[in-house]
Amino acid sequence: MKPASRPPVTIYEIAHHVGVSTAAVSSVLANRHVERRIAPATVERIRQAAHALGYVPNMAGRRLRSQRAATRQIDLAILTSFEAPLPLVGQALHALQRAVEVQSTADTRYAVAIEMFHAGRIREKAGLLDADRYHGVIITNTLPEDDRFLAEASLPYPAVILGRRIAGRCCVLEAPEFVGRRSAEILIESGCRAPTVIHGRLLTHTTADRLDAFCRTIRERTRREPGVIVSDGLHPHQAAAALEQHCAHGHPVDGLFAVTDSLAIGAYRVLRSLGRRIPADVAVVGVGDHELAEFFDPALTTVAGANEAMVAEAVPLLFRLLRGEPVPPEVLVVPPVFLRESTRRPRSQPSAGKDPAARRARTGR
Amino acid sequence: MKPASRPPVTIYEIAHHVGVSTAAVSSVLANRHVERRIAPATVERIRQAAHALGYVPNMAGRRLRSQRAATRQIDLAILTSFEAPLPLVGQALHALQRAVEVQSTADTRYAVAIEMFHAGRIREKAGLLDADRYHGVIITNTLPEDDRFLAEASLPYPAVILGRRIAGRCCVLEAPEFVGRRSAEILIESGCRAPTVIHGRLLTHTTADRLDAFCRTIRERTRREPGVIVSDGLHPHQAAAALEQHCAHGHPVDGLFAVTDSLAIGAYRVLRSLGRRIPADVAVVGVGDHELAEFFDPALTTVAGANEAMVAEAVPLLFRLLRGEPVPPEVLVVPPVFLRESTRRPRSQPSAGKDPAARRARTGR
DNA sequence: AAGAAATGCTAAATGGATTTAGCCTTGGCA
DNA sequence: TGCCAAGGCTAAATCCATTTAGCATTTCTT
Structure with missing residues (x-):
């Protein structure tokens, strides 16, 4: 990880730099300058300033304001290791995506992210304990070191653990032995x-x-x-x-x-x-x-072939956790032979x- | 998609319902009630109200406020079809994750999401044209119908297109024929x-x-x-x-x-x-x-085996687009035999x- | 020349959550 | 009795971007 740099550039800086209001800047950056009647010369100056200052839009700010599904975005994630076989991750991803498609409503949208950690070093994963990242996650392909960390840590969001029994968490695993x-x-x-x-x-x-x-x-x-x-x-x-x-x-x-x-x-x-x-x-x-x-x-x-069956169990469990419904602490999957x-x-x-x-x-x- | 429902529950509603300030509610929901000296009875009432009202935290609000990397989260996505072979998606995911890991700094974090559409029906994908979703995306596994849509639509974020030449966009594709x-x-x-x-x-x-x-x-x-x-x-x-x-x-x-x-x-x-x-x-x-x-x-x-090579080209291109650097309109990859x-x-x-x-x-x- | 219309922009409210400074009680102690 | 400390909470500022209502100008009309 690189060191921190200076504070982010906001539209206020751009506005100040160009000598216009933030409203004008916002209109231009959202490509609304025509309907908002911003002069072409101003548009150009704002665009150049944004580029020169290295402006990066703050999605949190945008989402918060844009009165729509955006405000009700549910962020889900699959947390897996770099070292895990990709087909396993793929199955989980597919299952979650399909569920999300069904769950989506006109005013609630979902985003499914994948977070990857290095096997055994989940504790080094930055932002894992931030409460402002995800509404819920599915954690899979952990090593014992990772499990130990997860057992101690109190994750600030609901989680379904795949393949491992961790006290106090909702787990889905293969029938032991x-x-x-x-x-x-x-x-x-x-x-x-x-x-x-x-x-x-x-x-x-x-x-x-x-x-x-x-x-x-x-x-x-x-x-x-x-x-x-x-x-x-x-x-x-x-x-x-x-x-x-x-x-x-x-x-x-x-x-x-x-x-x-x-x-x-x-x-x-x-x-x-x-x-x-x-x-x-x-x-x-x-x-x-x-x-x-x-x-x-x-x-x-x-x-x-338990992964597919486990994922099939885990996804509904995650949604039940999100709704605050009670879930069993453990679901055992007996894999087909x-x-x-x-x-x-x-x-x-x-x-x-x-x-x-x-x-x-x-x-x- | 289900129809829209009533407006989301905020901490203001909870505060009003319980008869306390939003500060108290926030403290409890963030598990800060001990250091903030909220009475156990109040904590319990707030928790119950949150559950009863079906409170879902607004991540945009949280992120916006929490003065840290959260505010500078860069949201990236891989946009692919349900019908595409998962190994292809997996390769792209891995490559992007690895790049993201390098790019992360103490005050900038990345989130890599996967968005899936049904082959040929990308235009029906909700929220695709919202400017408040992603900072940049990689689009892959599109059918000609999808390509047509992408050629007309003006995506409000930088995109790298994989496997298809689309005018005005940065594309990476196999050397034709x-x-x-x-x-x-x-x-x-x-x-x-x-x-x-x-x-x-x-x-x-x-x-x-x-x-x-x-x-x-x-x-x-x-x-x-x-x-x-x-x-x-x-x-x-x-x-x-x-x-x-x-x-x-x-x-x-x-x-x-x-x-x-x-x-x-x-x-x-x-x-x-x-x-x-x-x-x-x-x-x-x-x-x-x-x-x-x-x-x-x-x-x-x-x-x-061009997918891997294409992804290897596409990921750096995406970061260049994010930084506002010039990119070639087209990169041809000659696959190994x-x-x-x-x-x-x-x-x-x-x-x-x-x-x-x-x-x-x-x-x- | 006077009013209407178009042009180009700004002020301010807003979205949801967090946090700091600080206010009011109550209890303990001298 | 008077003062301090601790306990329990609130008010208000803040994060960043969007958008509505509206204010000056300038340019047309007739």
């Missing part, structure tokens, strides 16, 4: 003997829960330790690099649970290049936060990863 | 004899240009008419349905240009299920507006689409 447990079960049922999980270095509450539940379930059911791959980030490239290294170290993998779909995508690529077939050699389970999951080759089995090809391991057809013909055909080379 | 021509050339060079294009029913200026240039190039170079597939929408499902029908009608396809990546994804699925190999049987070219293009199987050759596996047709290996073994292995069944 569900995703991790079901993913583990699916891999076990597919006959995997070396189930592995891949996750990003940064864990949100939700992804941490998925990871924990997965590992616990694997341990309980198989009496073995699950493999764990940590990727630097959520980008497919990073996932690919992490998985490649894991395999290069000789760790066995015949079932993979990706806590985020983008990780699964990266994994697909590596598995393909290693000549390992999905699901014959490696079964893969993703989490369905990506709308294209079913279009992967083979179609990705997903447990979750889509069994697709990436885990449909045919029992009749044993693993054949070493078949060179099949490999060639598959990799398209 | 480039994408369509290069895509055609790539398919021709891959040896395609029945090159086909697939596009959505709704055509933006950009997608229409791609379509036209592709068809023209095919005609000029091959003396044949290109195949044209019209999909109802941009979703992979819709693309898949359209392509399936096209093939079912017996139209030959051995090269496909998708004017949008999501269309290519849908095509991949159909081709796979038809047992047609990429690129051996069908070469596919997409346009790289999807960050996952290179992770498709096989990796998708893309001409363009990524030749990947989906068009690397091996010359030595002829088409083998009828080979049942290859088909089985490929579809994973």
